[in-house]
Amino acid sequence: MTVSTTPPTSTGVTERQDSASTEKAAPILEARQVSLAYGDNEVVHSVDLTIPERNITAIIGPSGCGKSTLLRAFNRMNDFIPEFRSEGQILYRGDDLYASDIDPVEVRLRIGMVFQKPNPFPKSITKNVSWSPKLNGYKGDIDELVETSLQKAALWDEVKDRLQDSALGLSGGQQQRLCIARALAMEPEVILMDEPCSALDPASTARIEDLLYELRKRYTIVIVTHNMQQAARVSDHTAFFENGNLIEYGETDQVFTRPNQKRTEDYVSGRFG
């Protein structure tokens, strides 16, 4: 079943009205006619989506619309689900992520991920951050990397005196920032975030949103969120999904104030979902 998907070019990625939020944005991730399914249950239908570099792209939509599945397809985290199938192409800087000669471990090193629920390892704060770089043969000063990663995640000041303590002793918001720091320590280019604030209180959410705004200068961020205000606040581009179809994709400002599709308008104005 193919419901009309709106190609990004026609809905605003290239029409730049707001010069503040639009730098020169080359595509870093590109979905071409992507269909994703668990067994016979197709949850994403022929989606075309281009994600520009050093931008925050929000994916919004009602529960079960396939947005998390699509997000996880970008760093092959769906590989662990036995009956998962994908069709079409997902390109990272022009390379098909699902080509047979692509190593998913290499993919995940470039495209990091932060999950819905903070999931620090039951180890010290330092070990949480340093584990992946050490594993992958980081040559530089590991302590320095831990410090800069924690600084980038705006957590350093709160934890610098207890780096050897268990990460499980941190608050939920701090744990989530630790997970972000841990992803940053791999020095990825893209960070995928799957509802990173849904388990956090408003104050922690605000801190993470501020952090996202800082990170977007250096990283490409794709964030799935249930929270429309959050999408409106932090993102440069917004994609609206419904029932596995990309209904509308464009600059956040345009999607929220002048949507092209009736469904989008109904959703962002809170009439359903």
Next chain:
Amino acid sequence: MSWTLKTQGGLARRRRKEKLFRVLCASLTWTAIVLLAVLLFHICRTGIGWLDWQFLTSFPSYDPKDAGLKAALFGTIWLIAMTAAISIPVGVAAAVWLEEYAGDGRFARFLALNIQNLAGVPSIVYGILGLAVFVRALRFGQSLLAGSLTMSLLILPVIIIAAREAIRAVPPSIRQAAFALGATRWQTTRHHVLPSALPGILTGVILAISRAIGETAPLIMVGAVAYVAFVPQGPTDSFSCLPIQIYNWTERPQAAFHELAAAGIIVLLVALLAMNAIAVWIRHRFSKEPR
């Protein structure tokens, strides 16, 4: 006033039932405990008089006064050490494979089901298997090696099941975190899954080993003997062990040997309790965060 908050009518009947059930459960529990206590008391009273340094350091003898369980004690230590060395790596590796690598296919489910079944096979059957395979076919003879291999087969299903459960209890979010950080499955297992599962695995292992300590039947089949007048020097030596020695003593007509058997049981129980204590301690020690 037509209503009351006090117990009455139907509620009173329900209350009586509840009380009855509670008394029933408590009395059954106490019956088990009291029976066990009586048994222990009887054994201790019978055996304690024979329990001295001479008993622990002498070889078996036809004279109860000179008899001891040195050979059996060392035999048990050898047997358990070798059984542990064989069964722990194999069992944990099998559990890791089943949980982390095998997936949920028909073959993996078939294997898992059969491992469950093996855990319920009577130990004498393992004894016969050990006799046929290790003692005869592989020509290990009636040696420690044949005995510990047989014991390993016996406790492997228990270890695999316990280790699988411990591994399965590790939250999937930990694995996801590791994978998303560019780890391979082995790195994820080695650095995160196994350390988190370790307390559970160790508990299962030690309970399995405790079972092996007390097993008699399979060792009779593979030829552990009660009259061994030396301490085993290597895996190919013949051996005795505590349950065999105790069994042998209880077979004798003289009352003195029955008392020796009681003393042997005390030693066996102390060894068992010590191992369980170690299990509790290890569990506590390794559950501490961070690792």
